[in-house]
Amino acid sequence: MTRMSLRRLAPQRRVPCEETSIELWYGPPEPDDGGYVEPPDQRRWRERRALQYCESCSVRATLEAELRRPAHHQWGVRGGMTERERRALIRARLRAQADQAVS
Template identity: 40%
Template structure:
C-alpha cells in the first residue's frame, strides 16, 4: 500500500528508549493503521492469513486488528471450537 512499516509495527525494538512512542502515540498510530485497513479490499484475507500464525506469531496491526486483538480472537475461536467438541461428545 505504500505506507511506512512503522505505521503497522511501531518503532523497532532497538530504538533508544527516549525515542520510543508513548502509549497514547501507540494508540493513535494503531488507530490510523486500522483506518487504513478498513479501506483495503484485502482486509479479511489479510486477517485470516495473519491468524494462521497462531498466538505467538502476532505483531503489529494486520487485518484491521492489533496483535492483542488477534490473540484474543484466536483464543475465542479455540474456546468455541473446544466447546463445540465437548457438546458433540455429550450429545453422542
C-alpha cells in the same frame, strides 16, 4: 504477513500497507539498550491511523491469513485488527473449538 505473500493475495492491487512506512503498522523497532519505547498514546494514534488504511483496503484476506498464526506470533496492525484484537479472537476461537470437542 510478508510483502511477498501480500502480492500473492492481490497481485494487481495496490495495498496501503505496502505503500506506507512499516513503522506505521508495527511500531518503532524494539528498544535496545536504553532505546526508544513507543508511548501508549502514540501507539493508539498510530494503530488508529493504520486501521483507517485497512478500512479503505480491498484486500481483507490478510486477516484470515494472519489468524492462521498462533496468538504469540501476532504483531502489528494487520487485516483491520490490532495484534491485541487478533490475539483475543484467536483465543476465543480456540475456546469455542475446545468447547465443541467436549460437547
